[in-house]
Amino acid sequence: MTDATVSRPGERDVDPVTPVLTKRWLSPNSWTLETYEQLEGYTALRKALQAHPDQIIELVKASGLRGRGGAGFPAGVKWGFMPKENADGRTARPHYLVINADEGEPGTCKDIPLMMADPHSLVEGVIIACYAMRSHFSAIYVRGEALHCIRRLHAAVREAYDAGYLGEDILGSGFDCDVVVHAGAGAYICGEETALLDSLEGKRGQPRLKPPFPAAAGLYACPTTVNNVETIASVPFIVNGGSDWFRRMGSEKSPGPKIYSISGHVERPGQYEAPLGTTLRQLLELAGGMKDGVPLKFWTPGGSSTPLFTAEHLDVPLDFEGAAEAGSMLGTTAVQVFNETVSVPWAVMKWTQFYEHESCGKCTPCREGTFWLAQVLERMVDGNGTEEDIDTLLDVCDNVLGRSFCALGDGAVSPITSGIKYFREEFLALCRKNAGTNADETAGDPALVGAAR
Structure with missing residues (x-):
């Protein structure tokens, strides 16, 4: 597990970006509530509860936060699809937030380390997102094989309940929110949002025909938003730092920091946090270069489901637009690196x-x-x-x-x-x-x- 930074793509002689998502990863007992609260934990929640839910949605929209699960859809826009309350201030049907933590893409290893090292950042993000979308229930769907991760999330949720961050009348705001950690059974297809919802309902995990989309009829046929772990874990930082601060990192259309999972033939494989738009050339420098000096042959920018790149693509900006313009996809930023010995x-x-x-x-x-x-x-x-x-x-x-x-x-x-x-x-x-x-x-x-x- 490594957190590192690089300068913004296309700029020189600028200060390195301070770690954001990985800032607590190397702290002692970083997964505990005590450590989290010492490092600004749950300050964003207090701030969010003092604002109107629509203000939180507009803040996330203004930040340009895009889904970190692969599709890159603007998170604030997705939240805005949820139906509004009636004139009496209530919603006609329950609203649900579902966290897609079923990380199964070959080469992807960003969400599980995040939940292992800093689970409370996800929990706090969940509560803020639920408040913004008028939801009082969230399910975190975790890949069943990630047993240690599931245990750590359960412990974090219990700590949050005991501290009054979850349950009824959170911090005296009158807002209620419950979170359930659900273990999947190890099916890659359940990483697809509608198959995940079917699995949550106890059915066989298979994708649904769309429309209707989850925002209209998701979990138990109620309005539902499905977000990736890294997406929701970014929310507390946006609430505390503001949209302008968030946009200072990354590129214009793909703002913010990103966790790049680098595996394969590099000297130091691991997770590297860098601004969106960072190139493989820069990432290889962070990872110590090619292992044993054997030249690069091909690589994946976002896991095995994204079209391959070659050594000619070393300077492609790894953001949503840059990867697409070069003929691939950013995906989950699962950078798998292969040298010339691989067929x-x-x-x-x-x-x-x-x-x-x-x-x-x-x-x-x-x-x-x-x-x-x-x-x-x-x-x-x-x-x-x-x-x-x-x-x-x-x-x-x-x-x-x-x-x-x-x-x-x-x-x-x-x-x-x-x-x-x-x-x-x-x-x-x-x-x-x-x-x-x-x-x-x-x-x-x-x-x-x-x-x-």
């Missing part, structure tokens, strides 16, 4: 096997497509592929992309299409190797020579 077809095959396994099976393009993509890639990597297999892969990808219920199908084809785009020669080399083997076998058998003719 691209092999890496793509391993990711595709993951998506085949994790497909929920609800829609045909994803269910059938990931199965056949994995079959073809396995055959190619085993040395039994043909050049026609490359066209088959691209054809299947075209039939999956944009045709599945959720983004799992799109994510499954991204490494394949981008891998072939940048490293087609590697895929062809596997086919030529197979063709050469077949030719040698044919040359040694007169019967096969005749058959070949």
